[in-house]
Amino acid sequence: MDKLTALLPATPLLSAFLITLLADGSRRRIARLSVGFSALTFLLAAASLALYVVEREPQWVSFNSGWGSLYLDPLTSVMALMVAGISFVVHVYSVRYMAEEPGYARFYILLDLMSAAILLMVAAGDLVTLLVAWHLVGVLLYFLLGHDAARPAAQRYAFWTFFTYRLGDLPLVLAAVLLYQAYGTLALPTLFERIASAPQAPTVLGLPLPTLVALLVALGAFARSAQFPLHTWLPYTMEGPTPVSALMHAGVVNAGGFIINRFAPVFVHAGGVLHLVFAVGLVTAILGSILMLTQNDIKKSLGYSTMGQMGFMFVECGVGAFSLAIYHLIAHGLFKGTLFLGAGSVIGNARKHDGVPHDDVYTFVVERKPVASRLPWVVAAVITVVVPFVVLGLSRWLVGGNFVGEQGAIILLFFGWVTGAQLLFATYRLRVDSPWRLMAMIILSLVIVVAGYTLIERGFDLFLYPDRVLSGQIYAAASIPLATFEVLVAILTAAIVVGWLVTYYAAANGRAGGRKASPLRLALYSLITREFYVADVYAWLTQATLGLSRRLNVWLRWV
Amino acid sequence: MTLLLIAALFLPLFPLSFVFNGALAQLRHPAARSALLLLWPQIGVGLLQFAPQPVPQYFVPWALLTAGVYALRLLTVRDMGRWAGFVATSGLALAWALASGGPDIADLHLFAFWFSVPPALMALLAAPLTRRFGAAYAGLQGGLMGCLPRMSGVLAVTVLAAVATPPFPGFFALLRLLRALDWAGAVGGLAIWLVWGWAGTKLLQGFIFGADHAHSVRDIGRASTLAYTGVLGAFVAAGLYLTGGGL
Numbered sequence: 001m002d003k004l005t006a007l008l009p010a011t012p013l014l015s016a017f018l019i020t021l022l023a024d025g026s027r028r029r030i031a032r033l034s035v036g037f038s039a040l041t042f043l044l045a046a047a048s049l050a051l052y053v054v055e056r057e058p059q060w061v062s063f064n065s066g067w068g069s070l071y072l073d074p075l076t077s078v079m080a081l082m083v084a085g086i087s088f089v090v091h092v093y094s095v096r097y098m099a100e101e102p103g104y105a106r107f108y109i110l111l112d113l114m115s116a117a118i119l120l121m122v123a124a125g126d127l128v129t130l131l132v133a134w135h136l137v138g139v140l141l142y143f144l145l146g147h148d149a150a151r152p153a154a155q156r157y158a159f160w161t162f163f164t165y166r167l168g169d170l171p172l173v174l175a176a177v178l179l180y181q182a183y184g185t186l187a188l189p190t191l192f193e194r195i196a197s198a199p200q201a202p203t204v205l206g207l208p209l210p211t212l213v214a215l216l217v218a219l220g221a222f223a224r225s226a227q228f229p230l231h232t233w234l235p236y237t238m239e240g241p242t243p244v245s246a247l248m249h250a251g252v253v254n255a256g257g258f259i260i261n262r263f264a265p266v267f268v269h270a271g272g273v274l275h276l277v278f279a280v281g282l283v284t285a286i287l288g289s290i291l292m293l294t295q296n297d298i299k300k301s302l303g304y305s306t307m308g309q310m311g312f313m314f315v316e317c318g319v320g321a322f323s324l325a326i327y328h329l330i331a332h333g334l335f336k337g338t339l340f341l342g343a344g345s346v347i348g349n350a351r352k353h354d355g356v357p358h359d360d361v362y363t364f365v366v367e368r369k370p371v372a373s374r375l376p377w378v379v380a381a382v383i384t385v386v387v388p389f390v391v392l393g394l395s396r397w398l399v400g401g402n403f404v405g406e407q408g409a410i411i412l413l414f415f416g417w418v419t420g421a422q423l424l425f426a427t428y429r430l431r432v433d434s435p436w437r438l439m440a441m442i443i444l445s446l447v448i449v450v451a452g453y454t455l456i457e458r459g460f461d462l463f464l465y466p467d468r469v470l471s472g473q474i475y476a477a478a479s480i481p482l483a484t485f486e487v488l489v490a491i492l493t494a495a496i497v498v499g500w501l502v503t504y505y506a507a508a509n510g511r512a513g514g515r516k517a518s519p520l521r522l523a524l525y526s527l528i529t530r531e532f533y534v535a536d537v538y539a540w541l542t543q544a545t546l547g548l549s550r551r552l553n554v555w556l557r558w559v
Numbered sequence: 560m561t562l563l564l565i566a567a568l569f570l571p572l573f574p575l576s577f578v579f580n581g582a583l584a585q586l587r588h589p590a591a592r593s594a595l596l597l598l599w600p601q602i603g604v605g606l607l608q609f610a611p612q613p614v615p616q617y618f619v620p621w622a623l624l625t626a627g628v629y630a631l632r633l634l635t636v637r638d639m640g641r642w643a644g645f646v647a648t649s650g651l652a653l654a655w656a657l658a659s660g661g662p663d664i665a666d667l668h669l670f671a672f673w674f675s676v677p678p679a680l681m682a683l684l685a686a687p688l689t690r691r692f693g694a695a696y697a698g699l700q701g702g703l704m705g706c707l708p709r710m711s712g713v714l715a716v717t718v719l720a721a722v723a724t725p726p727f728p729g730f731f732a733l734l735r736l737l738r739a740l741d742w743a744g745a746v747g748g749l750a751i752w753l754v755w756g757w758a759g760t761k762l763l764q765g766f767i768f769g770a771d772h773a774h775s776v777r778d779i780g781r782a783s784t785l786a787y788t789g790v791l792g793a794f795v796a797a798g799l800y801l802t803g804g805g806l
Contacts, residue, residue, distance in 0.1 A: 066803045066804040066806075067803075067804035067806075068804075102705065103704070103708075106708075127806065128731075128734070128804040128806055131725065131734075132725040132726055132730070135724065135725050135730075136724075136725060136726075139719065139724055142760065143715075146768060149702060149704040149705060149767065149768045149769065149771075150702065150705070150769065150770045150771065152769070155764050155768045155769075159760050159761075159764065162756070162760055163753075163756070163757060163760070166752075166753055166756045166757075167753060170749040170750070170752070170753060173734070173737065173749060174737070174745060174746070174749060176734075176806065177734065177737045177738055177745060177806065180738065180806045181738060186804065186806060204742065205742065545631070545634065546634055546635060548631065549631050549632055549633075549634040549635040550635045552628065552631060552632050553632050553635055553636065556577075556632070558584075558636075558641065559577045559580040559581050559584060
């Protein structure tokens, strides 16, 4: 198993090396070589996961006395399989997509190096290896995003990405240095054992070290996963080639969720940091979703959608559902990768068909179909509020039993409730021949999805965190005082129920969207279309720094 | 103290760094520039071992200030030779922060070496660019990735080495330094590292990215490419072997 682990990053690295030697060879040969090695990496990752499932014993492999070690545990094996899988699909997609582009060999070399760096990152067994791989991902992404050297926009946004990533690297480097100074080891398993045995012993700036380290790791994760206000690079990286966008949105951007899970034994001693993670994730999820709705460019809209999803992933981490965050990032990686790779087809179809639905008169007169209708709004509102609540609660109760005691589980049920209610509201708004039948089918689908999701998530949690004590500790660390929590639950419940009733009433009586836009709404819309001026602030800071640099050089006569 | 100040001419501290950068600007031959970049700081480290007193603690903020000022100045420098001098000054100044902790003198020699080699290579790389375009000046030509792919590749990797990107030894040397510094010093060191990265990407954008306007220019030869790659490869290998990961 240890040899397989070592081969995971080594295989794409070897591919990159061979392509460098063949750089002047035919494109077909380069693509075959790279895709072949990528398929091999995927098989190795699958074999590695299968072996872990059989042996159930984490392994730490060291090639050097100080650093350069690998660690195979459930997190590594799952993440490696996902990364290798997405990388393989992107390799295959790129064969034809990049066929007309200059720098074909360079693209595949960078893609292979990127795969190697990500695999090394997820399999890193010590602090230095983790830092090296973590940083290399940012550097390689810079060159991949700027692959089209002639496009100034691609260069500009590749730089944004690089800078934000490097900004996020700083706290992680600091965290590694502090951990090494305090605990005297680089190896992650040993480090976590020592932290567990003496969590509060060392203090820095009056803070217990695990709290400070958790904060630094969280800051690094925020930059890597585009959390507000470090999100501006993400929607603009669409200037890079589509396969790179797919790889980035499906794989690279998820690194924040991975690093928080990797440092889970540190986060159990940092409840306050988990609350911060929750707050930042929530703000990011809301702002990402709002910004997504105002875009008219499909790729940029997908970019903001990723930002919102990353926000949800951090919310999950913030409530202590670490394994759910990994499950989320895998699910998100798969569907977002599919969306990016299919974006071109969607644009092509949109050019052929406008997609505008026919109105009732056309449907009745031309298509000779009965006039569509919908459910009474009171009935639909009651179904919307009650059904998701019951379905989610029951499915959770079936697998978890004592979920009422877990604050994180209840918060996630709220998210599920709101999402399910949105689905039913969207169903209600559709005018169809038989609304009852449609609603029944949707509810059936919801039951299947929720039950399946809950069962898989439970199994995934048991696989990823076989140490149930640690899992319980994470939830406990993320908890807040019970009285405060109960008040929050009551307020949220009331807000959701009343909110949906008002929404249904407005929709049924034709009041939604019919009002003239007020100045406040217009101002808000301007704010959103300018993306809250965050990028403008950064641009101003950049210009100010460059201005200072220029003045210094002039004063000091360029020596 | 006098000896320390003389050493500060060789391991340049602001404003004594004017001497080092002035000398670099005066030298025209790339090999001479490269030799100066490699040897000058080693003289400084050599002088330090003869200093009768340990390096005072106030040299640490002075070193960080020098490194910070030169890192900031790098952002708007477009001449590659001058850029190499500034990045070397910024990196070498940090040797004082390490020296204040009283490390082995061999460690200091290596530290200076890790931050001298990439600028020395850049000084050499500036020569073929000057021959082809009249000056090695970012933004003058641009788009070298299209017309000079080998040159661009070597230049990109050298710049990455100069700004202490892993797995180049500068990164591990920086980790070693951070371990020796206190909390505030470490934050300062990391901020300098951030600005190096920014300056490095700005330089690359001026040289290798952009529209290709020079189709007829000949790229560097295979032998030169192999030589540069070999040196950089050996540099990485030496760093991996000798730094031990920095921490």
